[in-house]
Amino acid sequence: MADGCGCDQHAQKYLTVPEALARGLAIADPVTETETLPLIDAIGRVLAEDCISKVDMPAFDNSAMDGYAIRTADMSDGPIFNLPVAGRIAAGDTGAHSAPAGAALRIFTGAPVPADFDAVLMQEDCETTADGIRFTRRPKPGQHIRRMGEDLKAGAPILRQGCEITAREAAALASTGFCEVTVFRKLKITLFSTGNELRQPGEPLGPGQIYNSNRYMLRALLTKPWIDLTDKGQVEDDPERLEKALRQACDNADLIVTTGGVSVGDEDHMPRLFAAIGGKTDVMKVAMKPGKPIMFGRRGRALYIGLPGNPVSAYVTWQIIGSQMMARRAGLRHMPPTPEQAVLAEPLQRQAGRQEYRPVTIDGTTPDGTLQLRLMAASYSGRVATLAQADGLAVIPAETKGLPKGYRLPFLRF
Ligand SMILES: Nc1nc2c(c(=O)[nH]1)N[C@H]1C(S)=C(S)[C@@H](COP(=O)(O)OP(=O)(O)OC[C@H]3O[C@@H](n4cnc5c(N)ncnc54)[C@H](O)[C@@H]3O)O[C@H]1N2
Numbered sequence: 001m002a003d004g005c006g007c008d009q010h011a012q013k014y015l016t017v018p019e020a021l022a023r024g025l026a027i028a029d030p031v032t033e034t035e036t037l038p039l040i041d042a043i044g045r046v047l048a049e050d051c052i053s054k055v056d057m058p059a060f061d062n063s064a065m066d067g068y069a070i071r072t073a074d075m076s077d078g079p080i081f082n083l084p085v086a087g088r089i090a091a092g093d094t095g096a097h098s099a100p101a102g103a104a105l106r107i108f109t110g111a112p113v114p115a116d117f118d119a120v121l122m123q124e125d126c127e128t129t130a131d132g133i134r135f136t137r138r139p140k141p142g143q144h145i146r147r148m149g150e151d152l153k154a155g156a157p158i159l160r161q162g163c164e165i166t167a168r169e170a171a172a173l174a175s176t177g178f179c180e181v182t183v184f185r186k187l188k189i190t191l192f193s194t195g196n197e198l199r200q201p202g203e204p205l206g207p208g209q210i211y212n213s214n215r216y217m218l219r220a221l222l223t224k225p226w227i228d229l230t231d232k233g234q235v236e237d238d239p240e241r242l243e244k245a246l247r248q249a250c251d252n253a254d255l256i257v258t259t260g261g262v263s264v265g266d267e268d269h270m271p272r273l274f275a276a277i278g279g280k281t282d283v284m285k286v287a288m289k290p291g292k293p294i295m296f297g298r299r300g301r302a303l304y305i306g307l308p309g310n311p312v313s314a315y316v317t318w319q320i321i322g323s324q325m326m327a328r329r330a331g332l333r334h335m336p337p338t339p340e341q342a343v344l345a346e347p348l349q350r351q352a353g354r355q356e357y358r359p360v361t362i363d364g365t366t367p368d369g370t371l372q373l374r375l376m377a378a379s380y381s382g383r384v385a386t387l388a389q390a391d392g393l394a395v396i397p398a399e400t401k402g403l404p405k406g407y408r409l410p411f412l413r414f
């Protein structure tokens with residue numbers, strides 16, 4: 001949409017982005033059904049319970065270094081210490097080792113420190129002798145010993161319901177001995193694109209035809225371990241076929257995502273068809289650019305999000321609104337994207353009215369270390385290739401018109 005084209009003159013009638021998002025989140029109630037899975041199969045899923053540690057971490061006193069375990073009380077006054085080495089403990093040993101008074105034990109990282117030993121000496125800090133070790137610095141009691149329970153006590157919370165079990169969470173659960181966890185069931189999502197002009201990559205393009213990029217973009221965005229995706233490809237702009245596809249999707253899925261056909265043209269059927277099958281539309285237009293004609297609503301248990309057809313608009317509306325609704329529906333805790341602060345590397349002319357998410361590239365930093373942003377083309381809602389070249393989206397407040405070089409803005413990095 002070119003700047004100053006007049007297409008923003010109705011913006012005051014639309015919901016603001018925060019208003020639309022609040023409405024979207026309000027109708028995206030989380031699925032309630034859960035399943036209990038072995039931890040290995042729960043990786044990537046959404047945790048449906050608070051997890052409390054069943055064990056102390058570490059579970060026993062152990063060495064933080066490769067070296068020698070000693071009893072500081074046994075040591076002479078120095079300045080040179082000579083200790084015989086009376087045994088060897090490796091990780092996995094029981095730690096039920098003893099040694100005569102004044103003797104050290106060879107020990108390795110992670111090995112249990114016997115109860116009467118109170119310090120570990122790094123091997124770099126001593127030299128080996130014919131029957132033991134020699135060193136000059138008196139070790140402090142407790143040195144290089146990781147004490148039982150110092151990281152986490154049994155009964156302490158580890159993870160809260162609503163987190164995604166990614167690498168860090170999986171490691172925390174495994175380290176505290178969780179062999180199975182309860183997760184929300186997978187979110188059933190049906191995806192389809194609308195538009196007679198669409199062809200798949202690999203098919204020949206006839207006059208007036210374009211490749212369907214939204215399908216591939218959304219496939220990438222919706223490929224997650226906690227999603228059970230049904231991709232219906234594309235459906236022709238034929239009201240009967242579209243109605244059937246939408247009804248079937250609403251009967252079977254928790255969330256239906258479509259692209260195209262949500263604006264006001266004769267071939268834009270989705271708002272009317274959603275109402276015809278008993279859907280209740282909550283939001284029809286949002287004062288955002290790109291993405292003014294995003295719609296969403298509910299039909300029974302099904303949540304419907306109709307994204308605009310223009311590919312950049314579809315991407316931005318998904319990132320700013322749709323993805324947050326989906327996350328809430330899947331049981332994830334709400335975590336809005338946190339923008340960085342950046343400044344414009346050049347002035348910007350625009351029409352006030354809609355909050356704009358402008359694709360930008362990072363153009364170095366200012367002398368004080370703030371990111372500088374260079375704007376991509378002003379008319380971009382159909383130019384999906386620019387999105388792949390952009391570093392993120394600059395968030396331009398709705399009420400602003402011209403902005404000078406150096407203006408400070410929130411920046412959402414990709
Ligand atoms: N009179 C008005 N016309 C338009 C308005 C308006 O307010 N009044 N809004 C404009 C804006 S803003 C947008 S955004 C688009 C949204 O339109 P639709 O959601 O109805 O989408 P379509 O018309 O079906 O398609 C728009 C555009 O995107 C291309 N497209 C569609 N699907 C795909 C796909 N899967 N992959 C790639 N490209 C796709 C399609 O060919 C069109 O060029 O409406 C404006 N019009």
Ligand code: MOO
Nearest residue numbers: 290291292313381
């Ligand atoms: O401005 Mo539309 O909203 O092209 O996405």
